[in-house]
């Protein structure tokens with residue numbers, strides 16, 4: 001017999017939406033990383049630095065504004081961006097290393 005407590009229909013509906021939203025976020029992040037991978041290759045080929053702090057400053061301001069409008073904590077939005085950008089820059093550094101190793 002099923003001993004688990006009954007799950008309220010509203011809880012199940014909310015969890016279904018949460019699962020859909022998480023799936024959408026994963027797909028969007030995958031697309032974002034596809035773009036940034038290509039940016040990393042372009043930067044390596046043109047000897048541009050992996051990080052662009054001026055661009056990041058503009059992105060932080062923009063995301064904080066969007067978060068405020070959407071009633072999301074702007075500090076959380078900024079932390080999210082910093083987390084993602086840190087990973088992107090790691091990839092860009094690796095792309096630059098790979099290219100310079102290939103060039104010998």
Ligand SMILES: C=C(O[C@@H]1C=C(C(=O)O)C=C[C@H]1O)C(=O)O
Nearest residue numbers: 036039050051052055056085088
């Ligand atoms: C993707 C880029 O490289 C880095 C990563 C960024 C990002 O993930 O949004 C933004 C700026 C750069 O530090 C870029 O320069 O556009």
